[in-house]
Amino acid sequence: MGTVKMLAAVAAAATILGGGVTLAQAADTVLRAADTHPNGYPTVEAMKYMGEVLKEKTGGRIEVQVFDSHQLGEEKETIEQTKFGVIDLDRVSFAPMNNIVPETSVVCLPYVFSSVESFRKVMDGPVGEEVLKAFEPKGYIGLAVYDSGARSFYNSKRPIKTLEDMKGLKIRVQQSDLFLDMVKALGANPTPMAYGEVYSGLQTGLIDGAENNWPSYESSHHYEVAKYFSLDQHAQCPEVLMMSKISYDKLPAEDQQAVRDAAKESVKKMRELWDAQEEKSRKIVEESGVQINDVDKAPFQEAMAPIYDKYASTPELKALLQKIRDAQK
Structure with a gap:
């Protein structure tokens, strides 16, 4: 986003929000939180x-x-507004943070987690804390990691069963170099696009497909215009609940800790709701007549070698990758 456009977005948000953390009389504080997902x-x-x-x-x-x-x-706009303290709390995918906080790229590497249980074990431990701490030097306070399920490809053209089936497909990706490179490595044509524009993109043929989890595929109604869902489960790129450091620093230490503790407590609630929503969403999709197929993941995993080389290239990121692998043993 250019400087003029970004400042306009900040000004617009400030008009809606009345500006960042609000300290009303008697130390009454209202934190404004953003999420692109529906109520x-x-x-x-x-x-x-x-x-x-x-x-x-x-x-x-x-x-x-x-x-x-x-x-x-x-998400791109809310990330910028959160850095400036216009928005206090923001829930975004790790993916658009990949270019800002490199540690998030390692967590989003394709096939880096063997299962949902492994993902939760790793992110609830020291590795998760290390990644969240990496947000602070960039102007954010990483508070909690939310689930985002396993992401798979879906499209309007054909079932994806082999790498050959990926060739030529225009696939929407999040605004992340990692996801761009991943889709290129699989032989498709990545198209960065805001989440809110994907339905119309699929409907008009601007894109052929996208990749996401069951609840997003269902709640966004993408299944209505992309009838092939292929279970390659290439990533479990999570969500982050983060706070503007500007907003956080306005709070006394006691309240800062209360914010951190409340965020951590919300993880359990999120997972309960997530597990139930995944089951519900998949049932809705299956009953709608979507064609669902399994995928032989081995060739897809082999194609990811250059992605690992690029996004875990420094000694620090290689060490983080090894910690993720060790924590799953």
């Missing part, structure tokens, strides 16, 4: 739950106001 989505409900916990922990002194359904912009 009822697990991450949205988890942030609401965090707000309830935080309000209780602070005796009502701090509240969280959640703006869902990309009311405050798509």
Whole structure:
């Protein structure tokens, strides 16, 4: 985003929000939170739950106001606004943070986690804390890691069963170099696009497909215009709940800790809702007549060798990758 456009977005958000952390009389603090997902989505409900916990922990002194359904912009815009303190709390995918916080790229590497259980074990431990701490030098406070399920490809043209089936497909990707390179390595044509534009892109043929998890595929209604869902499960790139460092630094130490504790408590709630939503979403998709197929993952995994070389290239990132692997043993 250019400087002029970015400042305009910040100004627009400030008009909606009244500007960042609000300290009203009697130290009453309202934290504004952004999420692109619709009301009822697990991450949205988890942030609401965090707000309830935080309000209780602070005796009502701090509240969280959640703006869902990309009311405050798509993820790229909210990330920038959060850095400037216009938005206080932001739920975004790790993917658009890859170019900002390199450690997030390692977590998003294709096939780096063997299962959902392994992912949760790793991200709940020292590795997860290390990655969250890496946000702070960039102007954000990493508070919690939310699930995002296993991402798979879906499209309007054909089932994807082999690498050959990927060739020529125009696949929407998040605004992340890692995802761009991953799709290129698989032989398809990556097209960066905001999440909110994917349905119309599929409908008009601007793109042939995209990649995401069951709840996103279903709740966005992409299954209506992309009837082939191929279970390659290439990534479990998670979500992050982060806070503007500007907003965080305005709070006293006691309240900072309360924010961190409430965010951590919201993870359990998010996962409960996520597991239920995955099951519900898959059932809706299956009943709609979508063609679902398994994929032989081995050739896909082999094609990822250059991606690992590029995104775990420094000694620090290689060490982080090894920690992820060791934690799954």
